[in-house]
Structures are given as structure tokens and as C-alpha cells.
Amino acid sequence: MSDILEHLRKEYQSVPIPEELDLIVNRSIKQALHTRKAKRLKVKGMTVAAAILVFLIAINASTTVANALASIPGVERIIKVLTLQEFKVKDSNYEADIKVPAITNMENKELQLGLNQKYLAESKALYAQFQAEIEELKKQGLNDAHVGIDAGYEVKTDNDTILSIGRYFLQTAASSSTVMQFDTIDKKNQRLITLPMLFKDDQYIKLVSDNILAQMKEQMKNDDGKIYWIAGATDYISKEETFSSIKKDQSFYINEDGKLVIVFNKYEVAPGSMGLPEFIIPTDAIQGDLVSNHYIK
């Protein structure tokens, strides 16, 4: 009997495995995970929103808390940025450090909450994406792949009129990529400043772009080590990929001197070795199109 069973077992196992099995299995898992995630985020989104509310109420309701956080004596409320939450993972191969900024003490609570929620949501998404990537690597058996993520923020400017926060997302895999995003807040009027808002019309796009192009050329002339992807500078980049104009809502901040600073992400206008190029735009170059010299001096 046992050899008959053995025979049957062999027969059973000789059922050919179709090629598409792998594909179907992986796709089904992914789809199911996706459905699950969608469900989970719904619930989580609500708890997160609730958590932020509680946190902000604590800051705004208790002067002790607010003072401690703003580290300034008195009852005066000062808009500040502080680290709300930090996600951390540290493994021999995987490393993540995500700091979530939170803005406090704004009178325009709607804007404050909106910004803080955006920060938290983006950090969460980033963290989830990172975890998914690790899982994927582990699944593929690539246990010694090194990946890391580092996200945080820096306060670029904090004076009486404005608060500029830059948030960076640094991803390390084989090579690293960095993305930087900025928010500039008008402290007095309690509103978010956008690039088009600073100008009377769309002329600024050309004014700023021309100035940057001139700066790029100047820098390349003076320093052989600098490369920007602009027409005529390199022959290995196709024409469509060369930089000719900034986007209408290009990343920017306003520095301590009240100058407009345009920022590009890694690989956006130059090779990775150039990092995140920043260009300070002389106010003279854009004066004609500025709405006022309230923000930009």
C-alpha cells in the first residue's frame, strides 16, 4: 500500500505548475493588501486628526505648555515650529528617521491644522512606503540591501513677518535622492505665501528663469566642477530635458534678508553631485513684477 501511495503522491506532485502562478499570487496579495490599506487609512486618518486636535488644544489652552514650547516667558503667543512626532526604524540594513514638524500658536487655526495635517499625512505615507519597500526587498531575499530614509525639516527663516519651513526627504538606496518642499507663512496676516502671490502677473516666471540661467552660466564659467543641464552646456542631455524655465509653483523660500530663493530638487536641473541647487534672486531682477516689497526686500 505504501508504494501505491508513494506513486499517487508522485502523480499528484507532477501536476504542472503554470507559469502564471507566481504572477497571479503576487498580484492577488498586492491587491488584497491594497484593499486592506485603504480600509486601515480611513480609520487611522481619523485617529490622527483627533490626536493633532488634542495636541493643539493642549498647546493653546494651557499657557504653561505653550510657554514651555515657545520657550519665551509671558503670555505672548509666538508661532513656532516644533517636532511633533518622530518615526524611527533602525536595523543593520534599514534605517528610517522621519521627523514631523508641527506649527503651533497660529491664530488662523484652520491654516495651522491644514499644514500640520499635511505634514503628518505625508510623513506617514513616507513611512508606510518605506516599510513596503523593506518588505519587498526581504521577500526578494535581498537581505543585505541597504536602504534608508531621512526626513525632517529646517526653519529657513523666522522673523517678525515670515516663517519659512523647508522639509526634506532623503532616500538612500544605491544612490540617494532628496526632495525638498517649502512652506512660507505670513505671520502677521496668518496666511500661506505662494510664489504667484508675490507677483502682479506671470511675468515673474520669465524674469526668474532668465536670472537663474544667467547665474548657472556664470557659475559654470567660473568653476569647471559645476554642471547644470542647460542648452549648450552638455550634449548628453536631450533638449526636452534641459532647464529653460521654472515652474509656476517652483519651490521657494524667503531668506532672512528678505530675498527670494528658488530651490530645485536633486536631478531636476543638474547631476546628482550638484545636490539641491538654490538660487538667490536679486530683488532688482524682479522688482518690476513684485506686488510690493512687503515680503521681498
Place this chain on the structure above:
Amino acid sequence: MNRKSEQILTNCITENKENIYRLAYSYVKNKEDALDIVQDSIYKAMTSIELLKDSTVVKSWFYRIVVNTSLDFLRKHKRVHPMDQEKLEFYALGAEDSYMDIDLVRTLADLPPKYREVVVLRYFEDMKIEEVAEVLQENVNTVKTRLYQALRLLRMKLKDSSLKETNG
């Protein structure tokens, strides 16, 4: 907790994907339907992972879903299972030497599902009696009895066919 079970289940699925395909195949006997069952089972398992209370029994839990999905499928598509192209060719071209094998396969396939599944799980999937009971949601003694009956049936059928062979 859920994330962890998700991971455990995902691993279990990927490790056993060929086995569950064969298990599904043993019910529906054709590639397309077996693949459909694999797909449905994964989706069902992943989206109802909250129902898995103890992650150490994930394998039998998942197999149970595959078994139930297969049985549901057969119930819905009540029909005599058609032979797929591969099998037809196999039979048509069958060399003399392979008669014995075909008989064996048919012998197993001819067993009523409740007997066939215990044989498949116990002997081909190398599960313990307790696990088989878990998968089939029967008690251990029922599984033992069925297994015994299944083996007896197999033996009888084989005797029949070998008799026919010598007579024919």
C-alpha cells in the same frame, strides 16, 4: 498585530503557492479554475485576517480557505469535470507503459471528494492528522476513519483494475 499576521500570511502564501495550486487542482482538475481558486482564496484570506485568532495555525487556516473555496466552486459549477486539452492529449498518446499510472490517477480522482481530500492532505501535503482535521473542520476521529476508508477504497479499486487488466 494585524501587520504581523499580514506578514505571516503573506509568507505562508508564497511558500505554499505551488501546494495550494495543486490542492485546488485536485478538486477542479483544470488549470484555469485552479488558478481562479488560488486567487480567490488569497483575497479571502488577506481580507479576513482578523478572523485568524492564532497565527501559529495560519497554514491550516489558509488551506481551509482553499478547500472551502474549491468546494464552493464545485457546488456552483455542478458538472462533470471536463478534461482539459493537456489531459486529452496525454490519454490519446498514452504509451502502453503508462496505463498503470493513469489508472492510479483515475483511482484517486474517482474517490469521492471527502475521501480524496484526506488522502491528499495527509499523504501528499504531509499534514498531521490534527492539521487535516483543522483544515477540514472535522474532529480527529472522523478524519482517521475517513482515511482508513479511503485507503480501503483505493486498495479495492486497484485490485479491480488489476483484475481487469489480467482478464482483458
